[in-house]
Structure formats: C-alpha cells, structure tokens
Amino acid sequence: MIKFRNVSKSFDGRKNVINKLDLTVNKGELVVLIGESGCGKTTTMKMINLLVKPSKGEILIEDKNILNINKIELRRNIGYVIQKVGLLPHMTVGENIEIVAKLKKWDKNKRMERAKELLELVELDPEEYYERYPHELSGGQQQRIGIARALAVNPDIILMDEPFSALDPITREKLQDEIIRIQDELHKTIVFVTHDMDEAIRIADRIAVIDKGKVIQYDTPEELLRNPINEFVEFFIGKERLWRQPEFVLAKDIMKKTIHKINLEGNMARAVEKLKESDATLLLVVEKMKDIPQKAVGIITPNLLRVEELKKKGIMTKSHKIKDYMRKEFVSINENMSMVEVLDVMSKKDFKSIPVTNSMNEVVGIITPKSLLNLITEISPEFESEKVKEV
C-alpha cells in the first residue's frame, strides 16, 4: 500500500507544484494519475521512488516512511517504466532486462532464466530476442522490454510514466491489453500516469484526477464517468465520453421513473382507456396501487390488446377481467444492466418498452424506445442538434 499524507512539493521554494496531496493506493490496485500537463501527476509519481523528494508531508509504503529507506534500495524494489522507454542502447535485450537483478547481485543463471521468463510474459520469443539490441526492435517491442525490465526482480510496486503515449494507437491498445492481462496475472500495485482518459478508463481500477497539485476526484472509472464531482472533471472527461463507453451507462440511468399502472382487479376496458389517454406503451399490472418500486404481476401492451381483440373479434369490455388477459410472463431488465446489454435485449424484442427491475425483482422504472432517443440527443455534441434545427 502506498499512502500520501499531506504531501507538498515545491521546486523553487515558493510555488507549490504539489499542494497538500492525499492519496492511498491499495495493494494490488492499478491507479491511474491523470491530469493536464503541468498538473503535477508525474511529480506525484516520481516522489514514490524519490526521484523527486517531497518538500512536506510523508509518503508511506507498507506504513514505512520512504525517507527512512535507502534511496537506492527503494528504487531497486520499485519497477519503473518511462515514456521514452530508456532501454540502454549498448546492452542487449537480455542485459537490459537483467540490469536491476545485476545491481542486486543475482547470479548469472538466475538472471538469465528470469529474463527469458519475462520475455515470454510480454509475448516476445526469448530465443529470438534475448541477444538482440534495442535499436533492432519496434517501439512497441521496446516498451514490452521496458515492462519486462520493470518486472525483473518481481517488485510489488510498479510506476509507469506515460509508457504508451509515444506509440501509435494500435500498438498502444495492444499494450494496454497486455497490461490488463499481466495485472490479472500478477496483481502488482501499479501507479500509472497518463493524460489520455480513454487509456485511464480502459486499464484503471481507480482514477485520480489531479489539478494544480491536488487530487480533485479519486474514483472508479464508472463513478468518475457517471458522477463527475465538478465542472473541471466533467470537462476533462468530456461529455461525449459516456457515449464512447456505453458499457458504463446503466439501465437505471436511462429509464423513466413514471410508470402507468393498473390494478389486477380492474377490467380491460379501463386498460384500453388508460393506454389511450396516457399515450403509454405499457401498463404494469399490480396488486395494489402504490408508488414504485413494487412487484408487478403482469403487463398489458397495446399489441397484446390488438391480438386479444382480433381473437375475440370485438372490443374489450368491462366484463373482460385484466387477470385473464394480461401477460404474466414478460421480459424485464435489471437496473444495473449496461446500455450495451439493454440494446441487445431491446433489439431482440423489437424495441418495445421493457420494465426495469431491481435485485428484489421489483419494478423501478421502464425503458422505452423514446428514452433511448432522449439519451442520444442528450449526450451527442451540441453542434449536431443545431444543424438539425437549420434544416
């Protein structure tokens, strides 16, 4: 566990680059520090291995103040990956991976074995790459070696300073997947600095948004997207971000909370009337007329009415009891289902209105094709709607 307590840093003794920063990174967690350039995210990260010395406050690793640990020892026990990779050009791939192990005086065979094991972990063939020189490798391969090097002596903590920002988008995504995979396997405590929100959302367990040397919001990607704490965070995330991450939009975010209900004891003529006057697409049949959430015993839809009317060859009257005609088995959506799944369900059901239920199986709302439409207009960029107006 890494703990920042009230940490400040000033390079010139006047202006604080880091300002009373508090942050806790749990063991096995991948935390992304994100912010605009100059916000202090890299400085924050570099204080963990004392490449930058904090001016005030304390940083604890496993409850030990890092200032009481030998700086060199500390760094050898923390993996470090940098943007420019920093492979030493005069050493082979193998030698590069083995540097820290060599500094720690591991014997040659153990070092080599470990290096080859790590090459396999980052999906480079040890036979082919061990003896190669960095300049013979592509940028993506070099950063794979950079990651392998950081893992060499199996440190608990790994710091990554914008490791993928110099790579092309395709390679970057591949390496992000790689990090996710490696993290699933190894459960390291990783502090990852980036300015790329897409990257942060993809890989992070938690994201710390940093501005002016302070943590503005520290939350899971989902929470950050759904509940940005202030305008800065919202702006930084970008409004359309939610649209690009439909898996974070949940059914409960888009559902309508007003539902038209009808009592189980009622008759079908009343149902027809109710559907007409409210322009509703679905009636919930309940045992007691009270506010949601509550259990539904069935549903009535205009479609159902039509079918029944055709069967009867006549209109529904007061003598037709609801409990005889309602549909008892109906599809519902759990409120925590993501928009992607919701769309899937709806497309299978021909985009009809679907009730949303909570974990107790009580109906809490309804999703209609209209609510989807509303969502799209709400999150699509503003200039789009203006174009429509002009036309």
Add this chain to the structure above:
Amino acid sequence: MKKMNFFEFFYYRIDEVIESLLKHIQITGLAVGLAILVGVPIGIAITRKRSMASPVINIANVFQTLPSLALFGLIIPILGIGLVPSVFVLFLYALLPIIKNTFIGITSVEPSSVEAGRGMGMTKNQILTMIEVPLALPVIMGGIRVSTVINIGTTTIAALIGAGGLGEFIFRGISMNSNNMILTGAIPAAGLALFVDFIFGKIEKRLTPKGISK
C-alpha cells in the same frame, strides 16, 4: 662526395631515424597519456558541475590558440629545456580535444537512458560506468585520436627545446639548407600521424558498443 638522393640519404641514417622515431613516440605518448588521465576526469567533472564547463573549456582553448612555438619559448625560463618541459607543453595542447569530447560525449547521452538508470536504482557511479561512459566512449576516443594526431605534428617543434625526436632532423635540415634532411624528419612524422590515425580509428570502431553502431 657525390650528392646522395633522398633514399640513399634516408637509408644511410636509418638507425638514427628509428631512434628518433621511438623518441618521438615516447614524447607524444607521454603527453597524450597524461592528457587522457587529466582530461577525461575533467571532462566528466564539468558535466556534473555545468557552470564550470565553459570556463574550463575556455582555458583549454587558450592553450590551443597560443602558437606552439611561443609556448615552447615561454616554458624555458620556468621548466628549462629537455623532455619535461616539452611533454608539459604538448600535454597542454592535447588537453582541449579530450576535455571537450568527453564533455560532449557524456552530455549527449540520451537523458532517458540516465533517467531509466536512476529509476532502476543505480548509484551515480554506476550510471557513469554502466551508462554514460560506455555510450560516450566513441566520442571520447575521437577526441583522443584528434589530439594524438595533432600532437605528433607539434612534437616536431619540441625538438627546439631539446626534446629530441623527428623534429631534430627538420631543424637541422633548415639550418643546413638540406631538403633531404628535412624530409628525413618530416616523412616519418607524417607517416606516424597517418598510421596512428588509422589504428585509433580501428580502436574507436571497436569501442563503439554493438548496439549503437548502425
């Protein structure tokens, strides 16, 4: 006596030429060797304390720009004549390219390499010996090469203050008005310079780490 052509003249004095050549190598070798021992550490030191870099390089520059003839003259009242003052003056001459190239070599090492080293927990000395010096070595070696080649030429002038070496033939030739005598000193000196340049070029290539020789 029949006038000898150059080859006969040269062959006639071959023992003397070889002796002078060895002396010449000895003087240059001493001067450059000392300059390496002093210049490389100075070059490294001024990369650590950047504010010192330009004063130090400027001082070394001054020695380089002073006419060597004048410097040899000026040293006589202080160190007298013979081997010691000659080596000393030649050492001053050899210093600049070595300091300068060491400085340039080390400062042009990729900052990311140094940062990676620091981040991995290398001590300052380890960064120097494992990263900076190996990567700067070709440039440092280039400085030594230039310095040596220039020095071989300048060493001929050291004969003026009694250091010996191939320069003696040249000065004797000038005073005797004998071209053959001048050439007997000049040609081996030029040959030595070319030879050393060639050999050092090979060494430079050898010292260039495999990974950075494209």
